[in-house]
Amino acid sequence: MLGISTLRSGRFALPLLCLAWLCAIAIPAQGNPPTPVHGLALYGEPALPADFSHFSYVDPEAPRGGSLTRAAVGDSFDSTNPFILRGTPAAGLGQTYDSLTTANPDEPFSVYGLIAETLLLDPERRWIEYALRPEARFHDGEPITAEDVAFSFELLMEEGTPSYRSYYAEVSGVEVLDAHRVRFSFVENASRELPLIIGELPILPRHYWEARDFTHPDLEAHPGSGPYRIARVDPGRRIVYERVEDYWGEALPVNRGRHNIDRLVYDYFRDRDIAMEAFKAGLLDLRIDARAATWATGYDFPAYRDGSVRRLTIPDGTPATLQGYVFNLRKPRFQDPRVREALSLTFDFPWLNANLFYDSYARTQSAFQNSELAAEGLPSEAELALLEPLREHLDPRVFSEPMPLAEPEGLRERLRRAHDLLLEAGYVYRDRRLVHGDSGEPLRLEMLLFDTGMERVAQPMLRNMARLGVETSIRIVDVNQYLNRLRSFDFDMVTAQFPQSNNPGNEQRSYWTSEAAEIPLARNLMGLADPAVDALVEGLIRAESREALIAYTRALDRVLRLSFAVIPHYHSGETRLALWDKFGHPDPFPRYGNDFAAWWVDPEKSAEITRRQRGR
Template sequence: MLRLLLLLTTLASLPVLAADPGDVPTRHALALYGEPALDEGFDHFPHADPDAPIGGTLARAAIGSSFDSTNPYIVQGTPAAGLGNVYDTLLTSNPNEPFTMYGLLASGIRLDPQRHWVEFDLNPKARFHDGTPVTAEDVVFSFETLTEHGQPLYGAYYAGVKDVHAVDEDTVHFDLTDSESRELPLILGQLPVLPAHYWRERDFTQPTQDALLGSGPYRIAEVDPGHRIVYERVDDYWGRDLPVNRGRHNIGRLVFDYYRDASVAMEAFKAGNLDMRTGSSARNWATGYDFPAVKAGFVKRLEIPDGQPAGMQAYVMNLRRDKFQDVRLREALNLAFDFEWLNKNLFYGAYQRTHSYFDNSEMAAEGLPSDAELALLEPHRDALPERVFDSPLPIDMPEEPRARLQRAHELLTEAGYTYRDGQLITPEGEPLRLEVLLHDSRFERVVHPLLRNLKRLGIQGKIRVVDVSQYLNRRGNFDFDIIVGSFPQSANPGNEQREFWGSKYANAPQSSNLIGLESPVIDDLVERLIAADTRAELDTAAQALDRVLRWGFYVIPQWHLPATRVAFWDKFGWKEPFPEYGLDLDAWWIDPQRAAEVEARQSGG
């Protein structure tokens, strides 16, 4: 018996060996949990119409003074809108599933059962727009270039990759150090593949305005900085008959016209110079669509339900500034925000208050921690405030404004703030001044009520509106007190959480860690989330992370709408029902007859 126990102990301590690629079946798709909804051999996505007409133009607005780069993957420069249409990825998602990736450039996938490696077989038909085949070497070049010279998100996203190499011309192999991450093999499929031969004599790190070479369904047709960028459908696109593309990418030209101000863009839409608007403000949605074309039925509006978590849009406080180090100040600032007044007086009651970083999902923390959450939180008890463990979440703060400001005043006094001539004085003896950085003047009316409440607390607040280029530069270098930021979430959060909250990215220029978080506790919870092996484990890890973030009061949560607003001139067609987990405009098309009627209306005919 002793020998048997020793043998079992020895076997248990041995590393799990990776499978040989030759012994692993080739798949057409990967699902994060369970099996793909669509079997191998499916004809098209259910929400796409393979018989949709081809052609026409979709003109949309890009808000900002201009762009100075057609390379969207680097730190420098302001990239043009719509560049993702130029590049294919190894895999692509089905918006009818929470997180399943189907073959695009890759025609086959082999995943080690222990997730120590993943291999992709490239479709032998895959071509760049100049006719050059897409090879495994292009994939290796793309991975190395993006993780070494691209935006920080690529380093965060693919941190669990140990090595990548070409097995042969059509097969690329990734060795994974982070074998606990169920998501990593899938997000490797999101890698945009760049042409190595094109970049061999070019500097990838520098902004350019060239019509860069890709392999996707559209190519750059016109670059006019300060005015527009235009993409044209690639008629001989290599992947047009793939199941993931059939019935998609139907529109002939995609135009992004640049406008400095969203209100001017709205006027351009009314005049028929733009075909579609998405994400309109509550005020515009409620009052801005009473012009004649709407009344005559030529302009339509839809609110399309969105099954994704709402994510977090918020006033983000910059922890790199000493003034925000005390959690009591941050909580007081939260108390000064009166969502109910805003929603009633400015938003026409259209929005829901955001509380959680994962609102509109089962990943949002509720009430007291569950036993499963406590198992993740207990090892960090000494580093967390006691209320994380024994207090309900800070959802039901005093709703009456006076009570909220009274509680804020108590917190500030407790933190050592005093008053002098009606001004709040920091413990260091200086007046407390806060600046909210914006790039859109329309948002000033939303910020002013917060500043009024801050003034009642003796805090000197002001708004700084800068142009988009300066805004992006200051945001990328974390040169702000408070900024309106967003942390979008999917139904299956994973590696991107490292860049949102991870210590490694707190001071990495252009990273998404806008708060400047450097917390070993949060780092650990992020890794627990990424390593979750079941849906229940993922939900629990997200809830624990959500709970710690919310009790830190790092942001002032704003609001959300569990739907996407789309206004458009009535020349488009689509297939219903809409996909559950995201709006897929690539599956829309232009109806020639309705387009002719709309054009006649716009020209006065």
């Protein structure tokens, strides 16, 4: 499922994103011949009819023109190919590629045709066919054919990031039926969301890539078929995209009122503080403000006071992203869950919220926070039916402890409980050092970061660990080195994110399963390998009803919480934006995600902002 990535650019960089709006589909009745459709939905029919003219939240008459400059925080980039393991891809590359279908962010469980004009799903779910639009073109003018679709799938499975092979493992084959029809076949009892996931496959030009080394990162302006193309690359510093004037899909209902801005610019900054100064100076047009302190105190400057800069918040319509510190469970010292639980108790959220965050956050407790998917209280009968067969693999508290787990009140009591857990795990104090009683090895932990802004959040927790006798340190590296260390699993603890949708599916394999534990840059950075988790994830993916899905997510949530593989952080339940007031945007916003493609530059507002900036 599709979501926001912090480390890998583009809609289709699967290792660090999930498909936030895509889910399972409605099944035609057994025995009825399949009928070509314009879209697919989880329950009943898609909200929009076959003859819809545009998504309901867009302005189909939005003006075209102008530019939008945003910051990309990180040292640099060295690749314009977001689909491979090597290199650090530039921000925004996903806007240059189209897929077979696209999601409507105003619906939780629907997709509509993009490159595909119609979709044909086998009543027994053994395959899906896509009929391509004859007018679909790549940027170099070549037509998009079924051969390109099959080539893209095979190329990404063979030479793309390893997560493609995991994500599409249940696709048994792809068949070109004619120049504009392609069929994907599925294994028996495949995931219910698989037809939608295949629809989001990026389509690459066979004629361009078949004679090139796809695995080698470079900075070429590779042709896609999307609404934007690469216009300029300033290596490591800036990438500029221009709107494709003769974009083949401009008039499609899924695109009307979208892709209005002529130039999209991403400027690179070493850290967020420098990027904030650039925004205040008018060098950046818009920023997503993820730092509570900046949001509370950082906007007392002339442009904000005179109304040139404004702030707005967008409520989140999906479960809050689980962000947290993860242990590298591949290292023996973190394999005992008592050690992980002890170290988790050193995260003092009340202190952080009061002293750093202006009491603007709530503590995240669940992998499915702020949704009906999260576990609450004791397990229900439906959850117990799923958990009981796995009892031998589970912490007994899964059955007896209500969620959220109760923690000792006050830091002193939490540290006392952590101390007891470490002693239970075989640690002792010798010469004022915490060491394992058998090996004599000290308990060490290095926090690996690439963003200096997170250091102030990590330091209080590491100080609390040090009070227990843990040897702690922080290492801040550039993004390239950070990614390289993640690829080789060379870390003790890092920050990870697990975005969720209202209908979790195949992406859960990349998050939690044993299969993903050894895939470089999969979301399962911690290397969690638990047979109970594996079983619950597979059951979740194949859930036959909404009720069954909820039971599986809640059961999985309980097991994950008691694994203590993640120290959850916090969430706000909204997205905070600051912008120079020269843009128009949907009002209200789509319910299940902010669509920046539906924004536009307001000519009158833009002229006024330019006049004010010149007058300062």
